[in-house]
Amino acid sequence: MELPPLSWGIMGAGRVCHDFVQALKSIPHAAKVKTVGCRELERSVEFADQHGIPNRVGSYEDVAKDPEVDICYIGMLHPFHYENAVTALQNGKHVLVEKPSTCSECDTKALVRLAQEKGLFLMEGMWTRFFPAVEKAQELVKSGTIGKVVAVHSDFGFNGGDVANYPDHIFYNLNLGGGGLFYVAPYPVAAAMQFLGPAFPSRIAAAGVKDKLTGVDLSGAISLHFEGKGIASLTYNIEAETPEETIIIGTEGRIKLLSPAHCPTAIEVTTKAIGRGNTTTIRHDFPLPDPPASVDASGGFNYPNSNGFQFEAAAIHKCIRGGRTSSDQYTPDEMLAVMHVLEECRTQLKIDSVE
Amino acid sequence: MELPPLSWGIMGAGRVCHDFVQALKSIPHAAKVKTVGCRELERSVEFADQHGIPNRVGSYEDVAKDPEVDICYIGMLHPFHYENAVTALQNGKHVLVEKPSTCSECDTKALVRLAQEKGLFLMEGMWTRFFPAVEKAQELVKSGTIGKVVAVHSDFGFNGGDVANYPDHIFYNLNLGGGGLFYVAPYPVAAAMQFLGPAFPSRIAAAGVKDKLTGVDLSGAISLHFEGKGIASLTYNIEAETPEETIIIGTEGRIKLLSPAHCPTAIEVTTKAIGRGNTTTIRHDFPLPDPPASVDASGGFNYPNSNGFQFEAAAIHKCIRGGRTSSDQYTPDEMLAVMHVLEECRTQLKIDSVE
Known part of the structure; x- marks a missing residue:
């Protein structure tokens, strides 16, 4: 029923x-x-x-x-x-x-x-967590396909300047939460958390660029170490379009969530033999279902792959319906750990006030 | 003559x-x-x-x-x-x-x-600097093909464990300079320096993993900010093979040095139009010349693309022969700045002694 x-x-x-x-x-x-x-x-x-x-x-x-x-x-x-x-x-x-x-x-x-x-x-x-491509990546990681995960590289950036009116756009309004850290960084941070967490990183080290006029952060590089696990190398950017990929790196291979990695429909699984560069790569596609006609009739979508919200x-x-108060695929602990990283980055990048 | x-x-x-x-x-x-x-x-x-x-x-x-x-x-x-x-x-x-x-x-x-x-x-x-593929990337950046460079992403990692006898291999000998920071990180750091430097970064923030038995660093993520320029997100690894790419990200496009990015023979140039994902990518190949017969006769090469040392x-x-004491393609200032970054990372990662 x-x-x-x-x-x-x-x-x-x-x-x-x-x-x-x-x-x-x-x-x-x-x-x-x-x-x-x-x-x-x-x-x-x-x-x-x-x-x-x-x-x-x-x-x-x-x-x-x-x-x-x-x-x-x-x-x-x-x-x-x-x-x-x-x-x-x-x-x-x-x-x-x-x-x-x-x-x-x-x-x-x-x-x-x-x-x-x-x-x-x-x-x-x-x-992101609920896209079939990501569920497949998670399943492959759990089954040991790429050995022990030791690093996650993830980036997300777009050129805010080419769609927004600087400095009036909300992206640049510090008082309304503007800046890349809160708009964009949750994705790469959550990607690291998925494959190296959930945990508060034992080290958080960030560097970034602030906009002189508006005080918002335009870009950042976040280095994390998860004790007993590995490192994450994350970037976000609202100045320029990055490749937007998430790469999960293991001792025996790696999995790439292809662009747009925050809502991906394909992954590449690379497994390796002994010796540098001796790898085999297989691609798996998970195309989005076609939306019903009513979606087109009411204006389609604003953002890439939004049909994936389903x-x-x-x-x-x-x-x-099963009586649960949280999802195992993105738990309250992860939500807290992601926010912990963002807040520590904000402190390190001194994004509290217009200079 | x-x-x-x-x-x-x-x-x-x-x-x-x-x-x-x-x-x-x-x-x-x-x-x-x-x-x-x-x-x-x-x-x-x-x-x-x-x-x-x-x-x-x-x-x-x-x-x-x-x-x-x-x-x-x-x-x-x-x-x-x-x-x-x-x-x-x-x-x-x-x-x-x-x-x-x-x-x-x-x-x-x-x-x-x-x-x-x-x-x-x-x-x-x-x-790396002298490979025709890298010279071409440099030339394209200088001519403004990708707009203003705002970020460099670069990684280099291989699985030391699959070619070396742990813990006897030199990679793991702290007293003989073992660890990824000095063996591997010079490449990504120099890549950042080429497109965002030459300068001492205004912020250096690193996180990494140390080997409990030998004390060497196995992997690291390095975040840099170059004042007035942009950010670099760099990783190195001797636990696992990374994609080994260098990506130069500009406001109007990006250039990727394809793997193996420390000695590349191809680049991809992506230029963008207004709007996310509206990009065009062109690949340029710069194959290495064939080595003379004497090279095969005396044992070939140990490492990828070593013929590029030429x-x-x-x-x-x-x-x-022109009376110069340095090369404009990799100056003493850059050599100093790269070493400054490595030394600061060593301090942050506490790689001075076996714990």
Whole structure:
């Protein structure tokens, strides 16, 4: 017997919320959007009409209070994640909060504690984990295909300048969480955490570039050491497009999540024989399913591979319908460890104020 | 009129010296090997016979004293580079010293000063710089093909365990300079220096793994920030084979030195249009010339693309015959900056003693 779909309330009406709602249309057995709300009622109305959402409200709080909603998708700018996730939990809703979960380790810890107290499901939206390509990589690593994992290299960067109006774009607004560390770095940090964690790294060492005018960080290189495991070499960039790959390096081979590695549809598995360069590489493809016609009709997607949000949503459906308050594929401990790394990097990069 | 070849004296008779001498056979117009010497006369004799070298001596010093030698190739283990390079310079010889130039910034500084005082040529053997593929990358960067360079990602790692007897192999001998930082990291650090330097980075942040039994460092991730330029994200590894690529990332595209990036024969040039992922990639190949029959007859090469040593040697020939004491393609300032980074990483990784 198929379990009833989760009823989603969408907090926010921006580009990510749009893509998330579009992806849910591919899994009607698991997800139904009941409500959308943001601070301007007319934007909620417009969003609701576009996507056929029955309830539309003029505040985030009203989403949390809607009795028809099982789970809130927290999709507004990250400086507002914490307060709205708290509101959702306080109102008895499960929560999927976009990356980064909050803007500080302390806030994320409080969120995790509150969800536990309330017995509610909580996850940061690290949708990467739920792509079949990533699940395959995880499975190969666990089965020992590449030996012992000793390093993870991961990068994510794009040229913010070529799509945004500098310095007015949100990317460059320090007070609204601008900068690459919080917008982009969660992905490579979470990639390292997946294959070398979950744990707080024993060493975190970062170097980065700050924008002289706006004070936001434009790029960073993060070196991590996980005790007894290995190293991670991570970069993020909002000045330039990087290859965007995640490479998991083991003593007997390596696995590459091909670009776009934060939402990949293909991996390359390289296994090695004795001697440098004696390797064999096999590629595995996991193409995204075609979205239903209603997705095209309501404006398609804003970002690459957004149809892949459905994998995350379907997994959450299983967790919640199975009585779970977290997912094994991205646990509250990982969410905390990722935030710990981001916060330490922010300190090292001195991103607290405009200079 | 062709200038007379340089007469080389080879200090050392190991695997790298073998490959270097083999490569010189491809450029008889520029190089002639006159003398080989190491601490055991019989190994010098064997090496000389194998390669048809007229003079063979039983000490490094005797190579430096040979009046027929113009330039010494310092090719023994790196803990002995400094003293032997000094001996060579003191005896009026030009010097090409293998990587790392010495084991400390202070020693490298002294070496540079001594060469300047004596008016002699000195270079660390950063042969990567002289490969046509790298010269092409440099030229494209200078011409603005990829916009402003904002990041360099470079990795170099191999599985030392699959070719060496742990823990007896020299890689694991802390007292003889073992560990990845000095054996492997000079390459990625020099790659960053080429495209973001030459300068001392304004921030150096490293994390790495040390071997519990031998105390050597097995792997490391190095994050650098070059003031006013950008970031470098570098890794080295002697536990596992990494992709071994160097990627130069600019605001309008990127250039990848394909594996093996420390001695590459191909690059990929990616230029971008507005919008993420809107890129075009073109590959350029620069195959190595075939070595003469004498190279096969005397045992071929030990390492990948060693025939490429000829590019470095030919460039040095031009410098010295042109009255130069350094090469613009890898200057004493860069040699110093690279050693500064290595030494700072050694401090951060606490690689001074067996724990």
